[in-house]
Amino acid sequence: MRRVVIAGTLLFAVAFRPSPVAQTPELKRESIAGIDRRSAEMAALSQQVWEFAETALRETKSAAVLADYAEKQGFRVTRGVAGMPTAFVAEFGQGRPVIGIMGEYDALPGISNKAVAEKTPLLAGAPGHGCGHNLFGVASLGAAAALKDLVASGKLKGTIRFYGTPAEESVGGKVYMAREGLFRDVDVMLVWHPEFKTVADVRSTQAIIDFVVEFRGRTAHAAADPWNARSAADGAEAFVHGVNLLREHVKPSVRMHYVIQEAGKVPNVVADYAKVWMWVRDSKTTGAEQVLGRVREIAQGAGLVAGVESKLTIQAGDYEVLVNYTGAKLLHRNMSALPPISYTEDEQLFARAMQRAAGVPERGMDASVVPLDPEGMEPEGGSTDVGDVSWLVPTLHFSLTTAPYGVPWHAWPVVASSGHRIGQKGMMQAARVIATTAIDLVQDPRLRDEIVAEFRTKTQGFVYKPYIPDGPAPVPGRAGGE
Numbered sequence: 198m199r200r201v202v203i204a205g206t207l208l209f210a211v212a213f214r215p216s217p218v219a220q221t222p223e224l225k226r227e228s229i230a231g232i233d234r235r236s237a238e239m240a241a242l243s244q245q246v247w248e249f250a251e252t253a254l255r256e257t258k259s260a261a262v263l264a265d266y267a268e269k270q271g272f273r274v275t276r277g278v279a280g281m282p283t284a285f286v287a288e289f290g291q292g293r294p295v296i297g298i299m300g301e302y303d304a305l306p307g308i309s310n311k312a313v314a315e316k317t318p319l320l321a322g323a324p325g326h327g328c329g330h331n332l333f334g335v336a337s338l339g340a341a342a343a344l345k346d347l348v349a350s351g352k353l354k355g356t357i358r359f360y361g362t363p364a365e366e367s368v369g370g371k372v373y374m375a376r377e378g379l380f381r382d383v384d385v386m387l388v389w390h391p392e393f394k395t396v397a398d399v400r401s402t403q404a405i406i407d408f409v410v411e412f413r414g415r416t417a418h419a420a421a422d423p424w425n426a427r428s429a430a431d432g433a434e435a436f437v438h439g440v441n442l443l444r445e446h447v448k449p450s451v452r453m454h455y456v457i458q459e460a461g462k463v464p465n466v467v468a469d470y471a472k473v474w475m476w477v478r479d480s481k482t483t484g485a486e487q488v489l490g491r492v493r494e495i496a497q498g499a500g501l502v503a504g505v506e507s508k509l510t511i512q513a514g515d516y517e518v519l520v521n522y523t524g525a526k527l528l529h530r531n532m533s534a535l536p537p538i539s540y541t542e543d544e545q546l547f548a549r550a551m552q553r554a555a556g557v558p559e560r561g562m563d564a565s566v567v568p569l570d571p572e573g574m575e576p577e578g579g580s581t582d583v584g585d586v587s588w589l590v591p592t593l594h595f596s597l598t599t600a601p602y603g604v605p606w607h608a609w610p611v612v613a614s615s616g617h618r619i620g621q622k623g624m625m626q627a628a629r630v631i632a633t634t635a636i637d638l639v640q641d642p643r644l645r646d647e648i649v650a651e652f653r654t655k656t657q658g659f660v661y662k663p664y665i666p667d668g669p670a671p672v673p674g675r676a677g678g679e
Contacts, residue, residue: 214345222417228632229535231343232625238338239628240621244267246331248614250304250324253364254673256283257301262363263334265363267359270342271349279377280670283363284370286379290348290356294384294645296635297358297584297590298341300334310609312616314550314644316491317644318609324439325612329391329599332624334361336389339624340631344444347636353425355639358383362582363580364671367583368513372663373670375589383526383590385638385648388583389627391615392596393603393607396567399520404482406489406664408513409474409494410436414505416469426467430460432503434467439495440475443488451488452578480576482516516547516584517576519655522591527570531633532595538564538622548601551610557603564598564626577599588661591652595630599623 234238242262249258260276260283267287309323310316316548319325326332340360347353360379364370374380384497411427412432417425440453447453457477477492479485493509494507500507540548540562549559586592597621614620638645 211315217566218354224347224636224640225633226341227347228290228340228354228636229629231346232339232628235339235342236625237336238266239293239624242338243331243335243621243624244616246302246334247326250309250326252300252306252324253303253367253388253670254281254283254370256303258362259283259331259334260285260363261337263300263302263361267338267342270345272341272345272359278379279370279373279508281363281370281373281575283361284374285361287338287359287361288356289341293354293355294639295358295382296344296638297380297383297386298337298631298635299360299362299386299388299586300337301330301332301362301369302334303364303366305366305607308607308609308612310612312613314547314613315554316609327607327611328366329608329611329615329620330365332391332627333389335632336627337387337625340628344626344635345634353636353639357635365582366488368665369515369585370673371582372585372665373469374514375585375661376663376665380586380590384645386590386592386634387631387676388584388586388592388594389631390581390594390596391599391611391620391623393598393600394567394596395532395564395598395626397525397569398518398530398594398596398598399525399570400520401480401576402515402518402584403450403478403480403521403576403578403580404485404517404584405476405478405513406485406511406583407476408489408509409458409472409509409643411508411510412436412471412500412503412505413508414467414469414503417467419465419467423467427469427504428467429503430468430504431459432499432505433457433460433539434472435502436473436496436499436507437497440492443491443495447488448479448484450480450484452476454490459625476623479581480517485514503617511664512666515580515582516588518581518584518594519587519592519652521591521593521648521651522588523651524591525569527637527644527648528593528595528630528634529566531637532566533629534633535626535629538562538598538626540619544619547617551604551613552601555604555610559583560599560602562598564623585661585663588656588659591648593634593648597623597627597630
């Protein structure tokens with residue numbers, strides 16, 4: 198303590214103790230150093246998950262190596278949460294604020310590739326990380342570990358909580374975790390995703406409703422007595438025809454896609470069972486619901502046309518991401534403050550060769566920070582179960598460059614990039630953005646309050662209802678794509 202005398206009055210003041218906000222730059226440097234110290238471990242972890250390439254709900258090895266690493270870093274780990282063996286939560290610290298950090302680690306079926314600049318499967322027909330989730334989970338956990346160091350040393354207060362979330366590419370593991378209330382006490386959630394650009398995301402995603410339509414009829418010999426049959430295949434055909442007629446009468450933001458999963462086994466037996474798997478998307482959940490209402494009527498009409506029973510069953514679905522613009526500006530500041538990613542000439546040659554093989558302009562790697570987009574822009578294609586979380590807790594989302602510009606996503610170039618140094622460099626940068634942003638959120642309560650205030654305004658009157666069936670979490674078997 199030092200004594201200060203003003204006009205004969207003795208005052209006491211704390212000497213040389215800057216406010217928590219004033220200490221923030223030093224804490225950020227320490228967090229970045231903590232991430233950089235773990236760079237070799239993080240690269241090895243991401244390579245392991247890349248090699249495992251486990252699809253939705255089958256991420257047994259991937260989840261295990263990440264949860265094991267979290268335990269070694271001193272986190273309290275709870276495995277198998279929300280009834281999913283490959284979901285887990287790792288936590289360090291106590292009290293508020295609670296800063297959540299998301300991680301994913303599931304792969305996509307059938308797109309295996311070596312980390313080379315051409316289409317060369319590592320194992321033909323096997324899965325591959327065509328969305329970079331091997332980088333996603335590791336970057337987030339690496340950032341959480343660096344923040345844990347600061348909490349352990351008493352330099353940062355509150356709780357750091359990492360969520361290991363499975364099955365983003367199909368059933369949406371976060372939706373089941375949301376149903377169990379696992380995000381209820383989080384103050385702010387931080388999420389990133391691999392991309393070909395580096396940007397604080399102020400564009401939302403598309404809401405999606407995932408469902409099947411089944412038709413049940415009566416079988417008969419297709420040549421001898423077809424008049425005795427009622428063809429379920431006819432019902433499926435009438436249904437998809439109706440859906441395609443509907444395309445002219447929906448808003449441009451709507452997307453509808455389907456596959457006929459079953460419609461008979463052989464031509465000379467009239468099918469008594471048929472099944473169509475379909476997704477409906479729109480920029481808002483309310484819009485997707487409206488289209489679903491029309492599709493329900495089409496399913497009923499198709500059953501009448503074919504003289505068969507029809508049944509529509511919702512399997513899953515994601516809300517659109519609720520953008521927090523206050524949080525996006527914070528992300529943008531931290532992304533812009535970091536030294537940009539530097540690529541070697543060999544890495545640029547690799548990127549351009551990949552772009553050439555994919556038939557897109559040879560621009561190489563560019564991780565420069567994209568200016569913040571204005572609010573209200575239409576969402577880009579794609580859906581994610583992060584959307585559900587964003588309606589329950591303020592969620593700050595950013596994208597970071599891990600693959601060359603223009604190459605197709607959910608395809609071999611992203612698999613190759615995710616197993617290459619260019620992907621790992623993006624992973625490390627993403628971890629730095631998460632850590633520095635989390636420090637701001639902990640150290641500046643007023644900023645945190647502004648983020649929460651925007652969230653509360655946007656969710657006023659909203660009641661969350663997950664698009665999942667009642668009962669336990671799903672078992673492995675269904676894999677799609679975001």
